[in-house]
Structures are given as structure tokens and as C-alpha cells.
Amino acid sequence: MLLQLSAAELGRLIVARAGSSHLPLTEQLIHEHSRLKGGAAGQGDIASWNNSVPVVVKALLDCGLDEVEVQVEVDLPHTNSAVDLVLCGRHPGTGTDSYLAVELKQVRHATVDPLCPIAVDLGFGDGKNKLHPVRQVQRYCEYMVRYLPHLRENEDQLMGVALLHNARDADVEALFGLPETDHGFLYTLDDLARFRRVLTSRFAAASGKRAASALEQARQDPLLKVTDVARQRSVVGGGLTLLDEQYVAVDRITRHLEKTTHFTGFDVGLFYDAEAAHSPAPDAGVKRVYILRGGPGSGKSAVALELQRALGLKGREAVLASGSHAYTETLREIMLSTARRGRTADKRRAANRLYRYFNSFSESPPDSIDVLICDEAHRMRRSSTYRWMPRNLRDDDRPQATELIRAAKVPIFLLDDHQSIRPDEVGTATYLKELAEDMGCDVEVTDLEGTFRAGGSKRFQRWVQQLLGLDASDPVAWRPDGRMTLTVADSPEQMERFIRERHWEGATARITAGFCWPWSNPDGEQLVDDVHIGDWRRPWNVKPEHSVPNAPRSDLWSTDRRGVDQIGCVYTAQTFEYDWNGVIIGPDLLFREGKFKVDRSASCDPAFRSPIDDAIVTRCVLNAYHVLLTRGVVGTVVYAVDPATHNELRRLITGAIGMQHYDGAQPKLTAEGSQLPPAYRRRHG
Known part of the structure; x- marks a missing residue:
């Protein structure tokens, strides 16, 4: 967290000074960012502090909520993501701690990706889709509740809103198609009166210091590791809470499957669109290859496991392949440990089918696997030839990646460009993209930029x-x-x-x-x-x-x-x-x-x-x-x-x-x- 002050204290810092391009509040936040994070603040952050935070502060003051505590840039547990503002105070009806997470956006126009309702173009001109602001704050709230037991004591303590204070309803109309929840409502410039009513419904005209202190000092549950996630995969709702680009990647892939599958009633999308799911499935057309690239701890394996879990819950089998002996055998061992008495052999066969090695697809018929998730794809070898392979199957010139792409209707690769550790490991995003395009495939590369380790x-x-x-x-x-x-x-x-x-x-x-x-x-x-x-x-x-x-x-x-x-x-x-x-x-x-x-x-x-x-x-x-x-x-x-x-x-x-x-x-x-x-x-x- 960069700063915590009451609305009244912040009100004195949002009065412009002659000759300065920044508000006193902005200058203080720039200093705190440099001191705490060790680098210069980005222009987007500075613009938000200078233009967006004052909108919320003025709304609090207009409502007589001078003593509500405002926390700026609140870090989420175990990750590098942060909530723009968390307002802390007392509920006007119950007197209990009350919190409002606010995600601020300066956008004026927005369009939704026709292929994925939670991926939006916010008009930044960089050609990159972002996570829908409502979904973003919803996931942030879910993440806070998951790891902060203090917020689980009362499910009504925390509410979330996305505030697009520069945008008119008509210019971001497409964003209203995403269902709102208590953890994510959308407000625009046309809705500022409604936003103020939210403030008065959440906070009394009383000090918020107790609530702010309770949140800051709250015990944090430990981060689930990949193996913990794997052990929870048979539980509905188990697995990791995906954030930002992780969530977009998984939803985009499952939505693609919904629209191209011939599997009746297939509705695995993390955001389920009933109308789209029951419309006639279009021709699958050109094979699409997904590449998810991320550094250590970016959640690649969590995405792989969550994707396989989501598909499995809907009766759709996805094979998870890896070049790592330790990883593959651990996942097999976890699945085997769930075997009932007398069913160990069946469970072992299922584990060997669902968790495989990259070099085990040499003889797989084309498109024989619906979804093939290739985790640790940086360990992809030049070819699948190995020491004990029968002579009639050896082909040193056939890239291993082509076998995987050919075998799957939907191939998915998760990798880190800096984790290939053997001379014959060639798995980089560039290598896989060029090879897949040479095979006539469409390729979609997504960068997982978060850090969970x-x-x-x-x-x-x-x-x-x-x-x-x-x-x-x-x-x-x-x-x-x-x-x-x-x-x-x-x-x-x-x-x-x-x-x-x-x-x-x-x-x-x-x-x-x-x-x-x-x-x-x-x-x-x-x-x-x-x-x-x-x-x-x-x-x-x-x-x-x-x-x-x-x-x-x-x-x-x-x-x-x-x-x-x-x-x-x-x-x-x-x-x-x-x-x-x-x-x-x-x-x-x-x-x-x-x-x-x-x-x-x-x-x-x-x-x-x-x-x-x-x-x-x-x-x-x-x-x-x-x-x-x-x-x-x-x-x-x-x-x-x-x-x-x-x-x-x-x-x-x-x-x-x-x-x-x-x-x-x-x-x-x-x-x-x-x-x-x-x-x-x-x-x-």
C-alpha cells in the first residue's frame, strides 16, 4: 500500500497549486512509489492519481464521509497485482467493518472482443485486449476474500466497483453486458449520483481507522502451490483463483471450444453464455494453437491444471503433457492416491492416459486428442527420438512440436523462454509460433505477466x-x-x-x-x-x-x-x-x-x-x-x-x-x- 489517509486529509491534498502540473497528492504518491517500489511510477499511474483519485475523494466529501479511510494501491496477498483504492469505514446499519474496492479507469471508449466477452479494448491504442474492468475488480475481491480470513467473517463486508469517470454510458455500452455482482459493479460519468448512493449505503459518517487497521493487520492464508492445486482438482470450485490475463487466457480457450465443438451442451467457459452455447456450432476451420508465455511463478501450471479441471467437470477430457519426469510422475501419483479399494489399476491407467510425456505422441493419429495442454513447453525437444525408441519409429528430422500439434484438435503450450536447460530443448514462443504457422495453423500468443511466487x-x-x-x-x-x-x-x-x-x-x-x-x-x-x-x-x-x-x-x-x-x-x-x-x-x-x-x-x-x-x-x-x-x-x-x-x-x-x-x-x-x-x-x- 502506498498511502492511507482519511477523505478529509486527502481533500486538502487535491487542491491544485499554482505552477505545478501535479496535485500535492500525486507528488506524495510519486515519492512513496519511488521509496517503496524502487522505481519511477508509470505515466498511467500518475495520471490516475492526478485525475481519478480526486473523483472518489470529492464524492466522499460530498456525502459527508470525511472520516472514511482511503488506502491507495493496496497489494493483493502473494501477487504483484494491486487494487487502486480500498475505502474502509463502518457500515451505517450494522456498525461493522465495511470495505469498498475501487478500480479506476480513465477510458472514454471501450469495445468487447467478439470472441471473448471478458476481453475488451479500452482504447489505449496498443492493440492489446485487457480484462473487462468489472471482471477485474470481481477477481480482485474474490482473491482478497480467499486469502484474508478477516473478510470471510462476513460475506457482505467487501464490495467492488469499477469507476469509468470519464466515460459516458453510450460510449462503453458493450461493457454493461457482463453480469454485475456485489464484487463488481460498473459506474460511469453518467452514474456519479448512483456511485455516491453506494458510498452512503456502505459507510456511516464515522471513523474508518479501526476497519483500515483490521484489514492491514489481517492474517494472510498461505499461497496454494501447484501441487496443492492439483490435489484440489476433483473438488468443484477447487484450484487457483485466476487473475487478469490468466483468467482471460483460460476463458478465451474454453470459449473457443464451446463454439467449435460438436459435444452437445458443452459449456465449460468460466463465463458461461447460454445463448452462444446453444447456438449452432460453426465450422472449426483452421486449427488454432495457443501459446501462453510467462516467467517463473506466473501461474502457467496453475492455468494448465485449472483448464484441465474445468474441462473435466464438464465431461471433456484434456491430456496434460510435459517434458518433466518429476512433474508428470507427481501428478500421476496424486491421481493414484484418490483410487478407491480395488480400483487402483483403473486409476493408474487413467493417470497414465491423462498425464503424458512430450515424446509419447509419435504414433498418435491426427486430431485424436480433443485438448492437449503442453505444460513446461520450454522443455520441448528437437525430436522425439530417444535411446530406446524402435528403429522403425525414429525420425530425427521431425520436430517434436509437430507431433503434438498434429495429435490435438486444440494444442495449448505454456512456457518460459528462459527455462530450457538441455542443449536439445528448443521450446520458445518464437520457435513454436513459426512452426505452427508453417503447418497452416492460427497462433495466439498470450503473456502471463503476473507473479505468484x-x-x-x-x-x-x-x-x-x-x-x-x-x-x-x-x-x-x-x-x-x-x-x-x-x-x-x-x-x-x-x-x-x-x-x-x-x-x-x-x-x-x-x-x-x-x-x-x-x-x-x-x-x-x-x-x-x-x-x-x-x-x-x-x-x-x-x-x-x-x-x-x-x-x-x-x-x-x-x-x-x-x-x-x-x-x-x-x-x-x-x-x-x-x-x-x-x-x-x-x-x-x-x-x-x-x-x-x-x-x-x-x-x-x-x-x-x-x-x-x-x-x-x-x-x-x-x-x-x-x-x-x-x-x-x-x-x-x-x-x-x-x-x-x-x-x-x-x-x-x-x-x-x-x-x-x-x-x-x-x-x-x-x-x-x-x-x-x-x-x-x-x-x-
Whole structure:
């Protein structure tokens, strides 16, 4: 949250000053944005503060609601999204806490995409559809209720509105076609009198400080991880609450299926249009390929699972494919765990049919699968040929992606352009788009720009890419943002102790490392301590083809609590996430002359043994560390084996690990620095 003041206090800040292009309120918000978020505010935000916020403040003052508290740019739990305004006060009838979420839009004209009623062109001239403002505030409210138990105590506490204060009804008429709910009403310039009536119905002329304080201090439920979402998929309404472009992507795909399927009564759209669903289905025509691109924690797997769940609830089977052994086997294991007595074999066959690998479609007839969801598509191989494939099926020249596109009526790819980690992995949005278009398909690319990992910190995601040189910027110092805890360990022993303490507290916590040590087969029933740094030695996670007592299989390493006893590699960590993330940067990544450089001679990855161009090895190593560094939900601890590299991390990261006392308890390792997680902050009273 950037700022909280009463309507009366804000009223004094929206009086223009001679010679200034910005209101005093706007100048204060620009300063707060720079201080809290570490960068300049966007022109859209500045224009909204200068032109839109005063409309709401004046409406409050006109209604005599001077003491209502106004919170500006309120962060949603666990994500980088924020509500423009949250008004806090007392209900005039009950005296209970009352809240109004307000999404402000300066648009004057808007049109709805004919293919998707929640995707709209708001007239910005960028050619990109946005989420319908009403749906946007509805989802924001649902998200707040989901993760803030305080708002669940009374379902009437929270209301949401989208205020288009510059637009006339006639110029945005199409927007009124979306059903309104208590979490989302639409008001325009023609409706300001109605908007004021909403204010007086929600708030009494009394102080809103108590309600504002209760909301700010409310306990937050933990973020559901991908595996949690998977376990809930058989429950109606289970899964993740999708936001913004996630929601548009899923609804657009399911709506496309509604309009092209021959399946009678198919109505899986997250927004159901009864008239459209029961109209004659048009010819499917040209095959359409969907590509959803997003960075770590952008919700790609959640979208994949939610899409498969929504289809399954309507009796439509969607196959989810991946190139990740750990991911696929974990999903199969979860489904198998739901088998009833005597039905294990049937459930295993169903799991193997619904969760498959990219290389299992070589013999699939064209269009034999209705919907094929390809998660982790950055792990797409050049071809499906593998070591044990029968000679008559080998075809090194046929791209693996063509097999997947050909096999499905509706192919969907979810990927991150910076997560291919093997030399023969070619899955990028550009590659797939060009290949699909060459096959005569229409292609739709959607960017998932939200961040649900790292406490919703987009700054952390950008920082990792800058650190590794994955964008045009040079490495920069980490500026804590209150969302993600980033700290440096002085030794692997210190990192391990810190990670284990988080594990003992009940958090999920793991250590991973670059592939710079051999990976031995087990010695009988014991893992070999391959990872050694000085006197510290620990084993890698179990190899996929082996099993060891008291250690999880490789595909369950990130989700089985016993995984804390082994060091994970990128092949077992990719796709998954855990609360606390320890990362050991091996000698294959060295900081020299102002940037990271790859030393391929220090890598023990067998994928680099054959003659491979240095540029490809560099890409794979940098992407592997990009994966490892972005697994954490709450915090990340790093340690570099190379002294010069470790010193550079020390320079760029202010957080340290050290011994401190909290509330008179025994000393324990904690993340120091200005951004301590709430659990470690001293509580008074």
C-alpha cells in the first residue's frame, strides 16, 4: 500500500497549486512509489492519481464521509497485482467493518472482443485486449476474500466497483453486458449520483481507522502451490483463483471450444453464455494453437491444471503433457492416491492416459486428442527420438512440436523462454509460433505477466534476470520490497542449518545446487555424499532409475518432506516451488568483469559431454540457475563456491544470515536485514 489517509486529509491534498502540473497528492504518491517500489511510477499511474483519485475523494466529501479511510494501491496477498483504492469505514446499519474496492479507469471508449466477452479494448491504442474492468475488480475481491480470513467473517463486508469517470454510458455500452455482482459493479460519468448512493449505503459518517487497521493487520492464508492445486482438482470450485490475463487466457480457450465443438451442451467457459452455447456450432476451420508465455511463478501450471479441471467437470477430457519426469510422475501419483479399494489399476491407467510425456505422441493419429495442454513447453525437444525408441519409429528430422500439434484438435503450450536447460530443448514462443504457422495453423500468443511466487515480487524476477544477464541490463543491487526475502549465507553449513530450521517450523524448504559435482549411483542402500564443499558433504537427490530407503523418489523430492536431506538438481526442482529456497552456485558460474560467465569445464552435466557449441552451454547453465533461483515462495538464500562470486553476491544482496534473539527465545538463525518475514518480527503486547 502506498498511502492511507482519511477523505478529509486527502481533500486538502487535491487542491491544485499554482505552477505545478501535479496535485500535492500525486507528488506524495510519486515519492512513496519511488521509496517503496524502487522505481519511477508509470505515466498511467500518475495520471490516475492526478485525475481519478480526486473523483472518489470529492464524492466522499460530498456525502459527508470525511472520516472514511482511503488506502491507495493496496497489494493483493502473494501477487504483484494491486487494487487502486480500498475505502474502509463502518457500515451505517450494522456498525461493522465495511470495505469498498475501487478500480479506476480513465477510458472514454471501450469495445468487447467478439470472441471473448471478458476481453475488451479500452482504447489505449496498443492493440492489446485487457480484462473487462468489472471482471477485474470481481477477481480482485474474490482473491482478497480467499486469502484474508478477516473478510470471510462476513460475506457482505467487501464490495467492488469499477469507476469509468470519464466515460459516458453510450460510449462503453458493450461493457454493461457482463453480469454485475456485489464484487463488481460498473459506474460511469453518467452514474456519479448512483456511485455516491453506494458510498452512503456502505459507510456511516464515522471513523474508518479501526476497519483500515483490521484489514492491514489481517492474517494472510498461505499461497496454494501447484501441487496443492492439483490435489484440489476433483473438488468443484477447487484450484487457483485466476487473475487478469490468466483468467482471460483460460476463458478465451474454453470459449473457443464451446463454439467449435460438436459435444452437445458443452459449456465449460468460466463465463458461461447460454445463448452462444446453444447456438449452432460453426465450422472449426483452421486449427488454432495457443501459446501462453510467462516467467517463473506466473501461474502457467496453475492455468494448465485449472483448464484441465474445468474441462473435466464438464465431461471433456484434456491430456496434460510435459517434458518433466518429476512433474508428470507427481501428478500421476496424486491421481493414484484418490483410487478407491480395488480400483487402483483403473486409476493408474487413467493417470497414465491423462498425464503424458512430450515424446509419447509419435504414433498418435491426427486430431485424436480433443485438448492437449503442453505444460513446461520450454522443455520441448528437437525430436522425439530417444535411446530406446524402435528403429522403425525414429525420425530425427521431425520436430517434436509437430507431433503434438498434429495429435490435438486444440494444442495449448505454456512456457518460459528462459527455462530450457538441455542443449536439445528448443521450446520458445518464437520457435513454436513459426512452426505452427508453417503447418497452416492460427497462433495466439498470450503473456502471463503476473507473479505468484516470491511473494508476488516482480522486482525479484527482474533482478534474477539482470543478475544472470538474461536481459539487456547489467546486474544491480537487490532492493528489498517487502515481498521476497533475499539473503546470503556465509557457508553451506550455515545455509543448511537455516533451511532445516524453517523445515522444523513446518515450512517447505529445500537446497539445490548447480550441476558441478558427480551424481553417483547409490552405494547399496545408501546415497553417496557427492556434493562436497570444504568439509561439508551431502548427497544429491535419488536418481530417477533408483530407489533408496528413507529417501523420496526423484520425482517426489520437492514435495516429500524427506527431500530436505538431499541436495536437489535443476531436473528435480523445475516446475516446483517451496517456501524457502537455498541455492548453491557452483564453480560453473563465475562473476568476472562485471557479469556472470559460464565455465563449462566445471560442469558435471552429462548433457554437455558431446561436442556442443559454447553458446548453447552458456544458455543452458544460465537458464538452469534462473530456474533454481526462482523456486522460493517466501525467501531465497544463496551461497557461491567461488570466493570472488560470493563477494559479488555480498555486494549486490544486503540480507545476511545471523544469530539473533526474538522475544526472549533461544537464539536461532534468521534472515536479517530490513525485510524480515512477519513470523520473525517482534510482537508487542
